[in-house]
Amino acid sequence: MTPFRIEPLFVGRVWGTNDLRPWYDQVATGEPIGEVWLTGDDCRVATGPHSGKTLGEIFREMPQAMMGEDAPSGDSPLLIKVLFAQEKLSVQVHPDDRLAQKYGQPRGKTECWYALAAEAGAQVAAGLKAGVTMDEVKAGIEGGTLEKSLRMLPVHAGDMIYVDAGTVHAIWPGSVLLETQQNCDLTYRMYDYGRGRELHIEKSLEAVQLKTKAGKVMPRVLEDRTILLACPYFTIERIPVDASRSSASLRREEESKAGLSYLFAAEGTGRVSSPSFRDVDLPPRGMVAVPATSPIFAILDMGGLDLIRITPRWPGKGA
Template sequence: MPVTERNVFAAMAPFRVEPRFVGRVWGWKDLHPWYDRTAKDEPIGEVWLTGDDCAVATGPHAGKTLGEIFAEMPRAMLGENAPSGDSPLLIKVILAREKLSVQVHPDDRLARKYGEPRGKTECWYVLAAEAGAQVAAGLKAGVTMDAVKAGIEGGTLEESLKMLPVHAGDMIYVDAGTVHAIWPGSVLLETQQNCDLTYRMYDYGRGRELHIEKSLEAARLKTKAGKVMAKVLEDRTVLVEGEYFCVERIPVEVSRSSTSLRREDESKAGLAYLFAAEGTGRLASAGFGTVELPARGIVAVPASSPVFAIQDTGGLDLIRITPRWPEKTE
């Protein structure tokens, strides 16, 4: 009998996802102590935690890609409310040794104009930061599009950027259309729409392709980008809740397990990702046994997951990331 969504499981157990290490010219050869990984050739700048090509590491579907799981079992993964069966979020760890390009991402409308399914709104949660670390999120007040064009041509675009100092624990929201850049000195957990469209405006003469016309078409002089104030609730801290995603810190005490990650206002279960920003944890249930959560690792919790407990097995700092669906407009 072929494997289908109907006959695999009524409930689908959580599973760990294998990270995918992606080469970037601005990255590091050695990712220690963040990951036990050393680049053989091109430096590594991004660790993709939920990319479609990432492999499932545990459970009965081990060896399949995350993209294959969503294609085969969209309802089990996403629940009833999802508008499509696509994997909704791409989650990465960004480790920059040099400045990234000055860039912009398209919104949904512009991405679809050029044949892509969706645009790219994202956020950055600062896992670590050196003294003086900065990112650019938006343009300074009063900057015109003509000034942006002149900055691209003259190599002075940095002068128009709104720079933000960053510290561990900060959350920065970067909506589509925001001219932005990541500078060295911080390690970021990036949550974004599942899209890797980047239009480079300026790249410090590194010889990579630029996308001047599309970047100018996508760029907005004013956006919602900037630092987000955390909202502290009784059982969690909401770091950001936007149109496409919600990112939260969930306390798990060593002395007892956390058995509920759902909020009272969540009427139906949906997909969640659990990321260990620090330390290690374990998911445990009579229904599926245990799933280990290593430091800087991620576990996918399908919408159809059985009830489980989360245990702190050593200094766990737990981040929960869930997709949101934008309201449809006529």
């Protein structure tokens, strides 16, 4: 199965923006655009023999071709987005796998944010301040003062912030974030600034963990790549491409078996080239899926390419 580009899906959010330029050539005609889904189940394949199919269909029809023999199911494992917040998002929390499955969902939602850009003073909330109790969380929800209990982090371009399931969190305006998460859109809103959207107080309190591993993650610089984050559900790397780089060299030593990966152009343009298939162009902020059964190829730097590689992982198994 050959690599293919994925068409982005532009998703309206009340806290979004009306004009995504220069990031994407997209202007809102109705609700502001808050999220650009790069691997959503409803995103469509843009190149190759499966053009026009949704990503969800591809995973259901060809799970092992996409993810390899260790694939636990036919579901897409990761949802990757670019977030454009012009207003504060709700203060929220996501369930872990156990709680999500209790309510009939296949998985919970651990995520991370990689800052593609950030204005001076940009912040996010990732967790609660030390010593905050559950009674204080409840009082903050009831009194509209929950923000006072949040642990705020300044955001600069290039920062990686880990947000494991159970972390109370929020995003404030001023940054453009590449979000990688388990493919689950369960969000329990705790406080929403009076916007009138549904809150999920009981479930959010059940999901909240007072202490989590959330926070900034320092990059691990290796000879041939930089590991931005490695967690039980995904690994995110920044891959230098000096003119061109072979597909074999993209894989880490510990990747004993071929599996799914995604190639994202944080800046610049690239091209996936092989004698076995037609070239696949990688535009700025574009996404190419590399199935487990992909033939060998080369990734070419067509101008200023800043390549991010994202690979799903399954707890208890290798990448």
